[in-house]
Amino acid sequence: xxxxxxxxxxxxxxxxxxxxxxxxxxxxxxxxxxxxxxxxxxxxxxxxxxxxxxxxxxxxxxxxxxxxxxxxxxxxxxxxxxxxxxxxxxxxxxxxxxxxxxxxxxxxxxxxxxxxxxxxxxxxxxxxxxxxxxxxxxxxxxxxxxxxxxxxxxxxxxxxxxxxxxxxxxxxxxxxxxxxxxxxxxxxxxxxxxxxxxxxxxxxxxxxxxxxxxxxxxxxxxxxxxxxxxxxxxxxxxxxxxxxxxxxxxxxxxxxxxxxxxxxxxxxxxxxxxxxxxxxxxxxxxxxxxxxxxxxxxxxxxxxxxxxxxxxxxxxxxxxxxxxxxxxxxxxxxxxxxxxxxxxxxxxxxxxxxxxxxxxxxxxxxxxxxxxxxxxxxxxxxxxxxxxxxxxxxxxxxxxxxxxxxxxxxxxxxxxxxxxxxxxxxxxxxxxxxxxxxxxxxx
Amino acid sequence: xxxxxxxxxxxxxxxxxxxxxxxxxxxxxxxxxxxxxxxxxxxxxxxxxxxxxxxxxxxxxxxxxxxxxxxxxxxxxxxxxxxxxxxxxxxxxxxxxxxxxxxxxxxxxxxxxxxxxxxxxxxxxxxxxxxxxxxxxxxxxxxxxxxxxxxxxxxxxxxxxxxxxxxxxxxxxxxxxxxxxxxxxxxxxxxxxxxxxxxxxxxxxxxxxxxxxxxxxxxxxxxxxxxxxxxxxxxxxxxxxxxxxxxxxxxxxxxxxxxxxxxxxxxxxxxxxxxxxxxxxxxxxxxxxxxxxxxxxxxxxxxxxxxxxxxxxxxxxxxxxxxxxxxxxxxxxxxxxx
Numbered sequence: 001x002x003x004x005x006x007x008x009x010x011x012x013x014x015x016x017x018x019x020x021x022x023x024x025x026x027x028x029x030x031x032x033x034x035x036x037x038x039x040x041x042x043x044x045x046x047x048x049x050x051x052x053x054x055x056x057x058x059x060x061x062x063x064x065x066x067x068x069x070x071x072x073x074x075x076x077x078x079x080x081x082x083x084x085x086x087x088x089x090x091x092x093x094x095x096x097x098x099x100x101x102x103x104x105x106x107x108x109x110x111x112x113x114x115x116x117x118x119x120x121x122x123x124x125x126x127x128x129x130x131x132x133x134x135x136x137x138x139x140x141x142x143x144x145x146x147x148x149x150x151x152x153x154x155x156x157x158x159x160x161x162x163x164x165x166x167x168x169x170x171x172x173x174x175x176x177x178x179x180x181x182x183x184x185x186x187x188x189x190x191x192x193x194x195x196x197x198x199x200x201x202x203x204x205x206x207x208x209x210x211x212x213x214x215x216x217x218x219x220x221x222x223x224x225x226x227x228x229x230x231x232x233x234x235x236x237x238x239x240x241x242x243x244x245x246x247x248x249x250x251x252x253x254x255x256x257x258x259x260x261x262x263x264x265x266x267x268x269x270x271x272x273x274x275x276x277x278x279x280x281x282x283x284x285x286x287x288x289x290x291x292x293x294x295x296x297x298x299x300x301x302x303x304x305x306x307x308x309x310x311x312x313x314x315x316x317x318x319x320x321x322x323x324x325x326x327x328x329x330x331x332x333x334x335x336x337x338x339x340x341x342x343x344x345x346x347x348x349x350x351x352x353x354x355x356x357x358x359x360x361x362x363x364x365x366x367x368x369x370x371x372x373x374x375x376x377x378x379x380x381x382x383x384x385x386x387x388x389x390x391x392x393x394x395x396x397x398x399x400x401x402x403x404x405x406x407x408x409x410x411x412x413x414x415x416x417x418x419x420x421x422x423x424x425x426x427x428x429x430x431x432x433x434x435x436x437x438x439x440x441x442x443x
Numbered sequence: 444x445x446x447x448x449x450x451x452x453x454x455x456x457x458x459x460x461x462x463x464x465x466x467x468x469x470x471x472x473x474x475x476x477x478x479x480x481x482x483x484x485x486x487x488x489x490x491x492x493x494x495x496x497x498x499x500x501x502x503x504x505x506x507x508x509x510x511x512x513x514x515x516x517x518x519x520x521x522x523x524x525x526x527x528x529x530x531x532x533x534x535x536x537x538x539x540x541x542x543x544x545x546x547x548x549x550x551x552x553x554x555x556x557x558x559x560x561x562x563x564x565x566x567x568x569x570x571x572x573x574x575x576x577x578x579x580x581x582x583x584x585x586x587x588x589x590x591x592x593x594x595x596x597x598x599x600x601x602x603x604x605x606x607x608x609x610x611x612x613x614x615x616x617x618x619x620x621x622x623x624x625x626x627x628x629x630x631x632x633x634x635x636x637x638x639x640x641x642x643x644x645x646x647x648x649x650x651x652x653x654x655x656x657x658x659x660x661x662x663x664x665x666x667x668x669x670x671x672x673x674x675x676x677x678x679x680x681x682x683x684x685x686x687x688x689x690x691x692x693x694x695x696x697x698x699x700x701x702x703x704x705x706x707x708x709x710x711x712x713x714x715x716x717x718x719x720x721x722x723x724x725x726x727x728x729x730x731x732x733x734x735x736x737x738x739x740x741x742x743x744x745x746x747x748x749x750x751x752x753x754x755x756x757x758x759x760x761x762x763x764x765x766x767x768x769x770x771x772x773x774x775x776x777x778x779x780x781x
Contacts, residue, residue: 023454030462031459096447372470373527373528374469
């Protein structure tokens with residue numbers, strides 16, 4: 001398959017290798033993140049007028065799911081401010097590697113948790129409380145601060161970016177969906193890596209830090225766990241690292257057989273459908289149940305939420321693809337075939353997000369001028385009245401996304417079915433039915 | 444530490460200070476009065492200090508629903524306090540004292556509990572010290588002077604069969620000696636039923652006597668007072684007592700439910716009805732109530748019934764106008780109340 005090496009351009013390469021442009025972005029992102037925390041804690045508690053709600057859950061989410069993930073994969077992780085303070089503390093420097101490393105515990109992450117199950121759980125924890133989290137500035141401020149402190153704490157105990165790699169609630173699905181993105185970081189020549197002494201890309205050198213994501217670039221075959229931090233470009237003594245443009249979903253040609261990743265696909269597919277029903281649907285009782293955390297209605301909602309994601313959707317999928325074979329073989333085939341759900345899940349989220357982003361986008365203008373609800377009017381847009389945007393393209397756009405997702409998944413299923421040496425029809429039937437349900441929920 | 448590392452750290456620190464300092468600094472420098480539904484805390488802060496003659500600049504915002512802001516016994520237009528937006532209000536007080544500010548939007552069942560005070564210190568604008576009035580000169584509400592028990596039943600034993608009419612009453616009164624009834628002292632101290640009894644000495648039928656009562660009651664007020672009363676009623680009373688006075692305002696059912704929930708265990712089910720807003724179209728109750736008694740109820744409030752006290756908010760004139768309007772639910776007055 002054809003690829004275009006972006007780092008072949010000297011300007012792009014030096015911009016990525018140089019630490020200053022990255023630091024400038026980091027400072028802006030970290031300042032924005034801290035401002036969002038403070039806005040949540042001391043600004044108006046009216047969500048639609050508070051920077052923390054409007055910029056995190058509307059603007060950031062829109063950029064993440066509609067642009068960053070589909071087109072840049074882990075592009076967000078490359079500029080995310082959450083791990084920075086912890087990482088700087090861990091490294092003892094904010095720019096180039098220091099001569100003397102600080103003495104932290106620097107432990108290896110426990111083997112039992114070297115998977116994305118914790119990320120699956122952290123995502124679901126936020127998802128179950130999302131109706132409150134997405135509308136209450138105080139809670140958003142506390143959660144954002146909590147993630148920052150968790151990342152700092154983990155950086156002082158464990159080596160590298162343990163928070164990003166194993167705990168971040170959004171990192172898990174960004175990684176999963178980054179496989180569909182048309183951007184990748186890969187080595188140019190395997191042989192060079194094989195003979196490279198010291199492996200500075202993994203272990204670090206005077207030029208840069210060892211991979212913060214605990215990945216050996218020489219073995220990279222998919223985007224899932226590469227955070228695009230660009231350290232290996234700086235450390236590679238052989239100029240063997242490239243950032244490439246490539247066809248969409250190139251990584252899905254080689255399906256994963258891991259159960260944590262397979263379930264991530266179900267979690268994302270199912271939660272997009274549940275969100276569409278709860279947040280966009282006409283059922284008031286459902287909204288109340290999701291909002292009133294701690295009540296018996298909420299516990300029922302939480303049980304249904306988890307039941308749909310962990311039992312109903314995977315069971316139906318298993319039923320569709322079942323045949324007589326031993327359990328291990330079946331698990332492998334289950335994980336392989338669930339790769340087909342990745343493009344569909346991404347497009348479900350695109351379709352769902354289109355709806356609430358276009359509905360709420362005008363809040364961004366008002367919040368830009370008065371981010372804390374203190375009565376400011378910095379850019380003259382504080383009094384922009386709320387109105388849904390581009391309503392005429394919403395339904396066609398969503399339909400296009402869902403149908404496109406179905407076709408994309410069918411093509412992925414074709415490859416996965418070849419790999420698993422099985423029929424692709426049951427997978428397509430499953431995707432078709434879930435798409436119909438999602439269409440019904442959205443339209 | 445090399446220079447580039449130092450510069451980076453300075454830049455990062457500056458960014459952090461900017462991001463954290465800006466909200467904190469403005470939070471401290473811009474005191475804002477936050478309005479919440481009474482259940483969530485009402486006004487915060489609820490006590491504000493001010494000085495006579497010195498403009499008091501207030502910045503108001505709501506953290507939940509739409510609220511309103513006005514200061515009792517002060518000539519000002521109420522302003523809306525919208526969620527997430529800031530409303531600026533400037534007030535200047537002529538006299539020292541404790542003023543009550545309150546919510547003017549029906550924000551919820553406990554809307555009337557949303558009150559706070561402005562403590563205005565200093566001396567009056569005319570710079571003369573305000574002398575403490577002698578106890579005998581303190582304006583005591585009429586119901587106190589008359590020694591009325593405003594919580595005692597006050598039903599009229601006889602009620603008219605139809606709605607008494609001022610126009611008919613005016614014609615009938617032409618032949619009667621009624622001048623002694625046409626003065627505020629009589630009107631305020633007596634109920635319509637007491638006047639009805641006073642008319643026993645005439646040859647009028649019961650229904651004619653009620654017509655005369657209607658006429659005399661209207662004569663004791665002005666069209667302006669009635670119009671003011673109507674406006675105050677619509678803004679402050681109709682939420683519970685209903686637009687047409689029938690005790691069926693938008694909060695009536697909720698009040699009753701709240702009463703059932705809260706009072707059953709305290710006083711037994713007999714007291715539950717106290718939470719139901721009074722029906723001003725109920726002739727027995729209204730025709731047995733004197734303006735002084737109604738003034739007492741409005742001034743003091745309903746003591747645990749959900750009826751707020753309005754003494755710190757309405758002026759005397761406003762309350763008399765409001766009372767005059769309440770009787771219009773019983774009588775067919777001559778002109779339309781604007």
